[in-house]
Structures are given as C-alpha cells and as structure tokens.
Amino acid sequence: MQPFTTLTGIAAPLPRANVDTDQIIPARFLKSISRSGFGKNLFANFRYREDGSENPDFVLNQEPYRRAEILIAFENFGCGSSREHAPWALLDFGIRCVIAPDFADIFHNNCFKNGILPVRLPREVCERLMEDARLGGNARITVDLERQVVVRPNGEEIPFQVDPLRRHLLLNGLDDIGQTLQHAAAIDAYEARQRATQPWLAAR
Amino acid sequence: MSGQTPKTLFDKIWDAHVVETLPDGTALLYIDLHLTHEVTTPQAFEGLRQAGRRVRRPDLTLAVVDHNIATDESRRTGIEDPESRLQVETLERNVREFGVPYIPLLDARQGIVHVIGPELGRSLPGMTIVCGDSHTSTHGALGALAFGIGTSEVEHVLATQTLLQKPARNMRVLVEGNLAFGCSAKDIVLAIIGRIGTAGGTGHVIEYAGDAIRALDMAGRMTVCNMSIEAGARAGMVAPDETTYDYIRRTPYGPKGEAFEQALRWWRTLPSDPGARFDTEVRLAAHEIAPQVTWGTSPETVLPITGAVPDPEAEPNEARRAQMRRMIEYMGLTPGQRLQDLKVDVVFIGSCTNSRIEDIRAAAAIARGRRVAEGVRAMVVPGSGLVKKQAEEEGLDRILKEAGFEWREPGCSMCLGMNPDKLTPGQRCASTSNRNFEGRQGPGGRTHLLSPAMAAAAAIAGRLADVRDFQPKEAA
Numbered sequence: 177m178q179p180f181t182t183l184t185g186i187a188a189p190l191p192r193a194n195v196d197t198d199q200i201i202p203a204r205f206l207k208s209i210s211r212s213g214f215g216k217n218l219f220a221n222f223r224y225r226e227d228g229s230e231n232p233d234f235v236l237n238q239e240p241y242r243r244a245e246i247l248i249a250f251e252n253f254g255c256g257s258s259r260e261h262a263p264w265a266l267l268d269f270g271i272r273c274v275i276a277p278d279f280a281d282i283f284h285n286n287c288f289k290n291g292i293l294p295v296r297l298p299r300e301v302c303e304r305l306m307e308d309a310r311l312g313g314n315a316r317i318t319v320d321l322e323r324q325v326v327v328r329p330n331g332e333e334i335p336f337q338v339d340p341l342r343r344h345l346l347l348n349g350l351d352d353i354g355q356t357l358q359h360a361a362a363i364d365a366y367e368a369r370q371r372a373t374q375p376w377l378a379a380r
Numbered sequence: 381m382s383g384q385t386p387k388t389l390f391d392k393i394w395d396a397h398v399v400e401t402l403p404d405g406t407a408l409l410y411i412d413l414h415l416t417h418e419v420t421t422p423q424a425f426e427g428l429r430q431a432g433r434r435v436r437r438p439d440l441t442l443a444v445v446d447h448n449i450a451t452d453e454s455r456r457t458g459i460e461d462p463e464s465r466l467q468v469e470t471l472e473r474n475v476r477e478f479g480v481p482y483i484p485l486l487d488a489r490q491g492i493v494h495v496i497g498p499e500l501g502r503s504l505p506g507m508t509i510v511c512g513d514s515h516t517s518t519h520g521a522l523g524a525l526a527f528g529i530g531t532s533e534v535e536h537v538l539a540t541q542t543l544l545q546k547p548a549r550n551m552r553v554l555v556e557g558n559l560a561f562g563c564s565a566k567d568i569v570l571a572i573i574g575r576i577g578t579a580g581g582t583g584h585v586i587e588y589a590g591d592a593i594r595a596l597d598m599a600g601r602m603t604v605c606n607m608s609i610e611a612g613a614r615a616g617m618v619a620p621d622e623t624t625y626d627y628i629r630r631t632p633y634g635p636k637g638e639a640f641e642q643a644l645r646w647w648r649t650l651p652s653d654p655g656a657r658f659d660t661e662v663r664l665a666a667h668e669i670a671p672q673v674t675w676g677t678s679p680e681t682v683l684p685i686t687g688a689v690p691d692p693e694a695e696p697n698e699a700r701r702a703q704m705r706r707m708i709e710y711m712g713l714t715p716g717q718r719l720q721d722l723k724v725d726v727v728f729i730g731s732c733t734n735s736r737i738e739d740i741r742a743a744a745a746i747a748r749g750r751r752v753a754e755g756v757r758a759m760v761v762p763g764s765g766l767v768k769k770q771a772e773e774e775g776l777d778r779i780l781k782e783a784g785f786e787w788r789e790p791g792c793s794m795c796l797g798m799n800p801d802k803l804t805p806g807q808r809c810a811s812t813s814n815r816n817f818e819g820r821q822g823p824g825g826r827t828h829l830l831s832p833a834m835a836a837a838a839a840i841a842g843r844l845a846d847v848r849d850f851q852p853k854e855a856a
Contacts, residue, residue, distance in 0.1 A: 191701060192564065192703075193699065194578060194678055195577075195606070195702075196815075196817045197672040198796075198815065198817045198818070198819060198820050199682035199817065199819070201824070202742070202797065202819055203492070203796045203798035203820075204797055204798050204802075205449075206419050206447075206798060207419075207421035207448065207461075207463035207464055207466075207467050207798070208463070209423070209426070209466060209470045210422075210423065210426075213512065217576065221818060221819045221823055226805060226824070227822070247395070248708050250699065251579060252578060252579040252582070252612065253638055255578055255579070255612065256609075256815060257513075257514050257531075257796075257815075258420070258512060258513055258514040258529060258530055259419075259420065259530075260423075260532060261514075264531075278579065278582065280527065280582065280583060280612060281583065281614050282514060282528055282614075283578040285529075285530060285533070286530035286531075286533075289530060289532035289533070290532070291679060304443060311769070317381060339404075339542075339546075340404055341402065341404045341406055352536065352544060353431070353433070353535065353536050353539050353540060356408060356540045356542060356544065357539070357540060359399065359400055359408055359542075360540075361398045361541060361542065362399050363399055363408075363410070363436075364538065366399045366410050367410075367541075370410070372617045374643070374646065375492060375639060376441075376465035376504075376635035376639040376640070377504075377507070378414055378439070
C-alpha cells in the first residue's frame with residue numbers, strides 16, 4: 177500500500193448526501209478479478225450517457241476536475257454495499273482523499289486499507305471547502321495527515337481527527353496482515369481454548 | 381454474578397472473541413465462520429498467493445457462487461458472460477488451491493450465501509460471522525455477531541482468522557405489540573429505517589427486541605437483521621430463544637446430540653442481561669405499522685401503501701428538498717400521486733432479504749387462483765436449492781406458475797444488476813430486495829421495496845397495491 181503523508185491537489189465538489197457504493201461503482205463492473213482498472217467506471221451511471229458518451233454535466237468530466245485527487249461530498253458517503261471496488265475505483269481514477277461530514281462504516285474501513293484518507297469535517301466546513309473546490313484549478317487544497325490539518329487555498333488550517341492506529345498504518349503504508357501475524361501465538365492459544373470449551377464450532 | 385456490569389448480547393459475543401486488545405483499544409477479534417462468494421474474493425486470494433500465505437482455517441470457511449450467475453436453465457450449459465465465467469472459474473481455482481469447502485453452481489445446496497449459512501446450520505448463536513458482503517448482518521437473526529467486510533479484510537480473515545476491530549455502540553430497537561393483518565417482518569424493518577434513517581445506526585450494532593420480534597419466525601428475523609445495513613448499522617441481531625433452537629435442530633449440519641446440549645447451555649447465557657445499557661434506544665408500536673413501500677431512491681424514503689408521493693416544496697430543509705426533487709425525477713413520479721396508482725413493469729420476489737420458504741409461501745398465498753396482470757413480468761427466485769426443493773414439494777411452484785410467475789433457479793438475481801436479471805431504463809419494479817438506489821437493479825431502473833405478499837399483490841394488480849385488499853383464496 178502506498179503511504180499517505182501529505183496531498184496537495186485539485187478537489188472535486190460532489191454536493192450530494194448518501195452517495196452509495198452502487199453509485200461509486202455499479203455492480204455490473206465488479207466482474208474483474210484484479211484490483212486495478214475500475215477508474216474508468218467510477219460513477220459510471222453519472223459520467224456516461226446511455227449511448228456511452230460522456231455526460232458533460234458531471235463534475236469529473238469537467239476540467240480541471242478530471243485530475244481531481246480530493247473529493248468533497250455530504251453526509252453518509254459510501255453507504256450500501258461493502259464492495260471494496262468503490263475505493264479501488266476512486267484510487268484508480270486518482271482520488272486519494274474524500275472529505276465529508278460522515279461516512280458509512282464499511283467504506284470508511286475499506287479506504288484505510290487502500291491508502292485513501294477519509295476526512296470527517298462538519299457540514300458547514302464541507303460547504304466552505306466545496307466553495308473552494310468550485311474555484312477550479314488554481315485552488316489547491318492540502319491534506320496533511322502528519323499534522324492532521326486540511327489547508328484551504330487561502331491558507332486557513334482546519335484540524336481533523338483520525339484514529340491513531342489507522343493514521344500510523346497509513347503514514348507508513350503498512351500491511352496489517354503482517355502486523356496481525358505477529359500475534360500468531362495468541363491466536364493459537366485462543367483456538368486451543370475454543371476447541372476445549374466450544375467443540376461444536378469445529379467443522380461439521 | 382453480583383457486582384458484574386450487566387452486558388448486552390453484543391458485549392457477550394464480543395468479549396468471548398477478543399484474542400488480544402491492542403494498546404489503543406483495537407481488538408483482535410476471532411472469526412468463527414467466514415462465508416465467501418465469487419465477487420469479493422479473487423483479489424484476496426491473489427494477495428495470499430503473492431505473499432506466500434495460506435488460508436489459516438479452511439474448515440471455518442465456506443465458498444458458494446451466487447451474485448454473478450444466471451437464474452434460468454442456461455446455468456446448466458455454462459456461464460455465457462466471459463467476465464462472470466472467469467470470476468466463477470477463479471473462485472473454483474482458489475478453493476482448490478487453498479482447500480476451502482465449496483458449494484458449486486449445480487449442487488443441490490447452492491444458493492445465496494446468506495440463505496444457505498443459516499439453513500445448513502453453519503451459522504449459529506454466539507458466533508462471529510463475516511463475509512465480503514454487507515448483508516452478512518442477516519445471520520444476526522440467530523443471535524450471532526455477523527457483519528460485512530471489504531476484500532482487504534477478507535484477505536486478513538483468510539490469513540489470520542481474525543479481524544482488527546473497534547467495539548461498536550449498542551442500540552436497541554424495541555418493536556412491541558402485535559403486527560396488524562397483512563404486515564410482515566419486511567414492513568417492520570422498512571418502518572424502522574423510515575424512523576431512524578439510513579445513517580441512524582452508523583457505528584452501532586442493533587439488537588431487535590420486543591414481543592413483535594419474538595413472535596417472528598427465523599425467516600422474518602433474518603429479513604429484519606438483513607436490512608440493518610440499510611439503517612447504517614454494522615450489524616443487527618436478535619437474542620436466541622426456543623424459536624432459534626428449534627430451527628437449528630432441523631438443520632443438516634447444526635450440532636447434534638451432546639454437542640447440541642453443550643452448545644445450548646452456552647447459548648442460553650447469551651441474551652442481554654436485565655439492566656444492560658444501550659447507547660441508543662428506539663421504540664415502535666407494531667400495530668401502528670401498515671404495509672410499507674418505498675417511493676424514492678433511498679430505503680428511508682418509505683411510506684404506508686395508503687400514502688402519496690410527498691411534495692418537495694413542503695420540505696423546509698433545502699438540501700433535503702433538492703434530494704427529494706432529484707429522487708422524484710429519477711423515479712418518474714409526481715408529487716401527490718397515490719402510491720397505489722403506480723403501474724409496475726416487473727415484480728421481483730427474491731434476494732437475501734426475502735427468498736426463504738416462508739417468503740415464497742406468503743407470495744403463493746396471494747397468487748393462488750389469481751393471474752399476473754397483462755404486461756407485467758413477475759419472477760420468483762428461491763434463495764437456495766433447498767428452498768426451491770421444499771417449495772416444489774409443497775406445490776408452491778405450481779401455484780405461482782399457474783398464476784403467471786416465472787419460477788427460477790437460486791441466486792442473487794435481480795437484486796443488484798450484475799447478472800442477466802436486470803431492469804431496463806425506465807422500468808418500474810416492485811421488489812422484495814433491500815436497496816432502491818439509482819441503477820441498483822440495472823441502469824435507469826426504478827425500484828420500490830416491499831414485502832413478498834405486497835409484491836405478489838402488485839403483480840396481480842399490475843400496480844402497487846394494498847395486500848390487505850387481497851384475501852387469500854382457498855385451493856380449488
């Protein structure tokens with residue numbers, strides 16, 4: 177996983193609440209067996225018209241947002257299906273940070289596993305950042321995970337909270353399976369205990 | 381034991397599965413059962429392969445195909461779509477290579493992962509159960525802690541049989557009193573989502589309680605727990621009771637004999653202690669719930685079938701007003717329009733929410749002796765091969781086919797628009813599935829969520845209809 181330290185880039189405004197993972201990537205595009213290549217179908221039902229041509233009204237089809245690295249949206253972002261193809265599609269498109277008032281749990285979790293930083297900020301702050309984002313290419317937003325601040329184009333710094341363990345893993349790009357396997361002895365001991373006390377759980 | 385803090389059902393299962401607590405409070409949580417399917421696992425197995433890792437407990441893992449497959453006879457001659465075929469073949473290669481038990485497409489037990497786990501007796505009270513699928517919450521109906529995970533976490537569980545988790549908050553939803561005529565578990569859960577909203581349960585595990593929940597059979601409890609994710613909750617659960625134990629006794633792979641008695645002694649300790657603290661509590665009166673149907677593109681946009689499409693101009697909140705306008709446009713509605721005047725093109729009875737034998741009986745009871753309206757495509761997709769077999773033994777397939785319903789092979793089917801069963805743009809569907817999101821059942825498709833009996837009534841009427849107007853007819 178690519179570490180996430182500081183990102184300065186173009187932010188795309190998506191002023192919608194309840195953006196679900198079926199919108200982020202519709203199920204008919206989940207058939208790949210690889211982690212890459214989902215970017216072209218990110219928000220497919222909004223980005224493309226029925227004949228397959230681009231919908232010029234959708235923000236990610238407009239300059240400079242084709243090069244957006246940050247997405248700003250409203251409440252309950254990433255609700256619905258657990259599909260990790262949603263963060264994969266965002267990442268493949270080039271988005272490494274989503275800022276919203278709150279996120280659905282599974283999507284929030286999935287972001288951290290893929291080097292994407294979900295930042296929770298109050299609705300009114302998201303509205304201000306969305307105004308910044310509407311200024312286009314000259315209005316870069318910085319997201320600094322080390323210092324836990326979002327920096328607006330005018331230099332104003334907005335602090336945000338993030339779980340310390342997740343921050344550590346993200347800053348260092350760590351694979352948490354490797355971390356967990358360091359606890360193999362504790363897992364062995366748990367299994368031995370369970371075999372003795374709950375024998376019915378063994379394969380039947 | 382005196383002096384101990386009373387615990388919730390969730391607390392007890394959580395505490396029993398903590399392998400280790402990390403300094404920041406994150407728990408390494410042991411997973412008792414890992415269900416897997418073709419869509420959310422290929423990248424996880426590939427990750428294991430690249431890192432030279434094995435599946436730690438293949439015996440606690442079970443794989444099945446359900447999302448991608450056709451639900452007609454064409455499944456017997458192979459999968460037509462090359463990408464779907466590759467995904468299924470990849471699963472088959474992975475289960476062979478890593479030694480994971482697998483139920484193939486043409487096996488008599490094949491079905492939707494959340495239908496087969498409970499019916500085979502693999503999902504049990506007190507267990508931690510995960511699957512790369514948000515509707516894993518279904519298994520909470522047995523009194524298990526069951527939740528959906530992403531593919532990276534699937535890989536983590538395959539490699540370690542554990543997950544890194546922060547404890548959730550406890551929410552209790554009490555549904556008290558008796559359900560009114562014509563109402564079912566689906567109406568309960570839609571009413572709950574309508575009340576608390578699609579983010580109402582975020583960060584929580586919901587325990588459903590109250591006599592209306594206790595009165596539900598296991599299929600009904602599964603319907604309720606299934607849609608916990610539509611309320612934003614991490615999981616939903618119902619405390620195990622005699623209904624649960626009787627159900628498990630009838631499953632083919634549930635514990636038997638002394639093993640069952642030993643398990644039962646532990647299961648009986650699981651229900652929340654009197655005085656256990658819930659961070660949030662919600663109460664609903666069962667008798668106030670009418671048959672429900674959604675009108676918009678979020679499961680929280682739900683109304684009694686006697687209602688009408690709301691008027692966005694009456695909504696004071698600007699953001700919500702804009703969202704309502706967008707939904708009404710997408711759904712092809714007019715404010716003030718009566719829901720019962722909405723004509724349907726397609727009726728879908730199936731999905732992990734409502735495809736169990738009880739659901740099919742409910743649909744057949746309405747369909748018996750009646751005909752699907754002209755121009756309506758109505759399909760019934762049993763949740764598993766075992767459900768299908770039982771329905772056929774009961775003659776339900778005949779009743780449904782005589783009424784003009786399609787009787788299909790088990791799978792996820794038209795719930796999610798990734799297999800051949802899809803809506804075409806603009807089609808309106810009365811669906812027993814769980815999500816009415818834009819494009820969920822196919823691009824441009826318009827979904828109204830409702831119960832199996834309500835769906836059958838819509839098929840007969842050719843429009844959304846009030847099931848209370850349909851008295852079951854006696855067999856001819």
